[in-house]
Amino acid sequence: MLASVIPSRPFIRQTRGETPLVLSDILEDGVNLAVWQRQLPLHIAEFGALLVALDEPLAESLVIELSHENAVPNVQGLASSCRDLEGYEGFIADVSWLVAAFACLLGARRIGVRLRLLDKAMCPRFHVDHVPVRLITTYAGIGSQWLREGEMDRLKLGQPEAEPAKRFEQLHCGEVALLKGTKWHGNEGHGLIHRSPTLNADERRLILTLDWLA
DSSP: HHHSSSSOOOOOEEEEESGGGGGGGGGGGGEEEEEEEOOOOOOHHHHHHHHHHHTTTOOOEEEEOOOOTOOOOOOOOTGGGGGGGEEEEEEEHHHHHHHHHHHHHHSEEEEEEEEEEEEEEESSSSSOSSSSSSEEEEEOOOOEEEOOSSSSOOGGGGGGSOOOOOOOOOOOOEEEEEEEEETTOOOOOOOOOEOOOOOOTTOOOEEEEEEEEE
């Protein structure tokens, strides 16, 4: 009798696919990661590599307000100091497409955009995000690392000695990932566990994140 009263939690899983349609899996109960296994177009990959090679500081944030469902996101001010680099317009078009797709999928009208050139791990410890959902993609360098459900005790997040040394998965450069956080209704306590990768002294990452603000 008691079993019929207590609702069962969905099986926690992750999905991957070679088309952007896989990103819609994040809307399903139990899915806390959906990965579009894309390869960056050559001109965008070369822009990212060039920006990394210049090794100039880059840490920008902006908030995109969309007045209606079919509004075109304006991200032209992003990384404006790099507008003279070859491939910049293609990069901006790609970011704009990702913002539009993110907004369409979630029905979002306010999106936080962050672009960072990193020379060290921004979040080196395994953790969960206290947001509904976040998009992460790496335009240059190595991608973020994540854990399958059960690989780490959630009560020990933040404790270095509790982190698995090798049993983690890693996103590839260019892949687009949607990570469900703890503030997604029905996903409380099951946000994807992930971290930034450790970088060597000569390594850099160009990373974009999108957050659903409203």
